[in-house]
Amino acid sequence: MKVDRRRWLGAIGALPLAACMSSRESGFPATGWIGADPTIGHRLRTAPPDSQEAAERLATDVLIVGGGIGGLSAGWWLERAGLGDFLVAEIQPTAGGNARGGGNEISRFPLGAHYLPLPTRESFTLRRLLADLGALKGDPDGLRPRYEERLLCAAPQERLLRHGHWQEGVIPDAGLSKSEREEFSHFFALVGGYRNRSGTRKAFALPMACSRLDDEMRHLDTKTFGDWLRENGLTCAPLRWYVDYACRDDFGTPADAVSAWAGLHYFASRDGMAEGAANDVVLTAPEGNAWITEGLAQRLGPRVRCGWMVRRLTRTRSGFEASIDDVGSGRSIVCAAKAVIWAAPLFIAARVIEQLPDLARAHATQIDYAPWVMAQLTLESAPPERPGAERAWDNVVYGARSLGYVVATHQRLSAAQAPTVWTWYHALTGAPSPILRQQLLASTPEYWARFAIEELAPAYPELLPHVQRIDCIRHGHAMARPRPGFLTAPARHWFAQGVAGLQFAHADVSGFSVCEEAHARGVAAAERIAARLRGRMPDPSVIYSV
Numbered sequence: 367m368k369v370d371r372r373r374w375l376g377a378i379g380a381l382p383l384a385a386c387m388s389s390r391e392s393g394f395p396a397t398g399w400i401g402a403d404p405t406i407g408h409r410l411r412t413a414p415p416d417s418q419e420a421a422e423r424l425a426t427d428v429l430i431v432g433g434g435i436g437g438l439s440a441g442w443w444l445e446r447a448g449l450g451d452f453l454v455a456e457i458q459p460t461a462g463g464n465a466r467g468g469g470n471e472i473s474r475f476p477l478g479a480h481y482l483p484l485p486t487r488e489s490f491t492l493r494r495l496l497a498d499l500g501a502l503k504g505d506p507d508g509l510r511p512r513y514e515e516r517l518l519c520a521a522p523q524e525r526l527l528r529h530g531h532w533q534e535g536v537i538p539d540a541g542l543s544k545s546e547r548e549e550f551s552h553f554f555a556l557v558g559g560y561r562n563r564s565g566t567r568k569a570f571a572l573p574m575a576c577s578r579l580d581d582e583m584r585h586l587d588t589k590t591f592g593d594w595l596r597e598n599g600l601t602c603a604p605l606r607w608y609v610d611y612a613c614r615d616d617f618g619t620p621a622d623a624v625s626a627w628a629g630l631h632y633f634a635s636r637d638g639m640a641e642g643a644a645n646d647v648v649l650t651a652p653e654g655n656a657w658i659t660e661g662l663a664q665r666l667g668p669r670v671r672c673g674w675m676v677r678r679l680t681r682t683r684s685g686f687e688a689s690i691d692d693v694g695s696g697r698s699i700v701c702a703a704k705a706v707i708w709a710a711p712l713f714i715a716a717r718v719i720e721q722l723p724d725l726a727r728a729h730a731t732q733i734d735y736a737p738w739v740m741a742q743l744t745l746e747s748a749p750p751e752r753p754g755a756e757r758a759w760d761n762v763v764y765g766a767r768s769l770g771y772v773v774a775t776h777q778r779l780s781a782a783q784a785p786t787v788w789t790w791y792h793a794l795t796g797a798p799s800p801i802l803r804q805q806l807l808a809s810t811p812e813y814w815a816r817f818a819i820e821e822l823a824p825a826y827p828e829l830l831p832h833v834q835r836i837d838c839i840r841h842g843h844a845m846a847r848p849r850p851g852f853l854t855a856p857a858r859h860w861f862a863q864g865v866a867g868l869q870f871a872h873a874d875v876s877g878f879s880v881c882e883e884a885h886a887r888g889v890a891a892a893e894r895i896a897a898r899l900r901g902r903m904p905d906p907s908v909i910y911s912v
């Protein structure tokens with residue numbers, strides 16, 4: 367697609383003049399980039415094929431490419447299936463992918479994913495993983511499992527600033543007119559209708575492949591969520607804001623660009639419960655979901671090889687051969703494997719895997735990834751609050767372009783509000799993703815720090831004196847946007863099934879990015895590989911064809 371680059375850059379670069387001054391001039395807090403270094407991934411673009419003689423040759427049963435939730439879950443499942451001979455190649459210096467954690471002297475904080483909804487009954491392998499990690503006690507298959515207290519988000523969980531007043535929860539239900547209230551009721555009744563449908567399968571389930579995918583449900587994938595809302599007379603501004611917020615939060619994309627199936631899936635699929643907790647409580651920790659990836663990486667031990675960039679993967683007579691660069695030393699490694707689990711983003715698979723069918727390669731290169739930026743605001747004192755509900759874990763400003771902030775120290779028992787770290791999230795929209803990515807790559811952390819301060823200004827007009835420093839994080843390819851047609855795309859189904867000895871375990875296989883999907887794809891891929899190498903049939907309850 368051709369786009370007028372200058373027009374787009376002009377449109378999205380609009381920040382007040384103050385944002386263009388340097389921090390030295392303005393006494394602005396110190397800023398910097400943290401998190402995954404984009405230049406490491408970009409080496410793949412320029413790496414010449416097999417430029418040097420291999421310094422090391424090794425062999426393993428299974429090579430897992432990518433150490434995010436998908437790849438680490440695959441390793442965890444292989445181990446459970448009795449296959450301990452595997453390696454996880456992770457390009458970055460630490461494993462975890464988009465569920466990594468960071469930290470400073472005040473607190474740990476998320477570098478990506480920040481919460482896990484209570485796992486559904488269909489996510490039974492995830493529940494088992496949480497039991498293995500000590501987070502779930504008792505029967506993992508129960509209706510209401512018991513979760514570790516420190517992970518259940520303490521009340522208040524969410525609040526929303528609207529008309530200068532904080533209200534509890536993020537549904538803008540305070541001060542609605544009668545007709546707006548009716549629209550909200552109608553919306554939740556429609557969502558409830560999908561939730562409560564009887565049948566052998568739920569209309570919308572997590573993992574998504576457990577959903578009932580008949581013609582009626584597939585039809586929802588032919589239109590946008592925005593169209594579906596309009597068709598149902600759901601057009602009032604507060605409801606549209608709420609739905610858009612949810613879509614930007616989960617898909618990095620407003621409702622007008624999201625498949626209606628995906629949008630409804632967000633609202634209708636999450637029905638996990640916990641003993642002694644409200645149903646909408648989430649599992650969280652100061653480091654976000656990194657407690658899961660760190661726990662997994664610890665279990666897999668030295669089999670996780672960080673700083674290993676897989677730059678070429680080719681099929682051989684006996685399996686696969688991977689050319690790997692050790693990013694730190696520059697050494698070249700060749701790894702022979704009987705089978706491969708590809709758990710890195712699919713657009714990279716299109717670059718690295720040599721014998722990918724045309725259909726699959728075309729699909730992988732056409733996935734539209736939403737870029738995101740985050741900012742960690744380290745606060746030495748608490749700024750004054752607007753009236754209304756007290757500070758929650760997740761704090762959202764109605765009408766803002768960004769998604770608000772979560773408080774890293776929220777789960778601490780002490781009621782102290784500062785010092786603390788606020789993690790601010792922003793999904794970039796408003797221009798084609800490649801342009802947004804270009805802007806992100808060219809931008810400075812100070813630009814985004816000022817952007818975050820400006821976005822939070824309706825809630826905190828005097829925030830700056832309380833901020834010690836602001837560290838920003840770039841996610842150029844944060845998450846696949848589930849546009850209409852994503853669900854039924856034949857190539858996505860090809861990735862879901864894989865081919866003999868080569869399976870795909872990234873959240874991209876589901877077409878949208880949440881930790882439950884990444885985990886489920888990791889387990890499915892590992893189960894297929896374990897069955898193949900062990901000469902048995904795969905367990906049908908954990909593998910998917912869609």
Ligand SMILES: Cc1cc2nc3c(=O)[nH]c(=O)nc-3n(C[C@H](O)[C@H](O)[C@H](O)COP(=O)(O)OP(=O)(O)OC[C@H]3O[C@@H](n4cnc5c(N)ncnc54)[C@H](O)[C@@H]3O)c2cc1C
Pocket residue numbers: 410431432433434435436437455456457458461462463464465477478479480481482483655674675676677709710711714718738740841844845871872873874878879880881882884
């Ligand atoms: C800002 C943000 C907030 C989010 N918030 C939430 C949330 O609150 N809850 C939730 O459920 N989900 C959330 N998500 C989505 C969630 O983080 C992802 O769905 C999940 O972490 C994806 O896991 P994955 O294993 O599929 O992929 P990834 O996390 O993308 O992992 C893939 C790994 O492959 C590595 N890799 C890439 N190329 C190579 C190569 N050539 N060689 C070796 N390794 C390679 C990468 O470095 C990466 O570590 C969020 C995502 C983002 C970006």
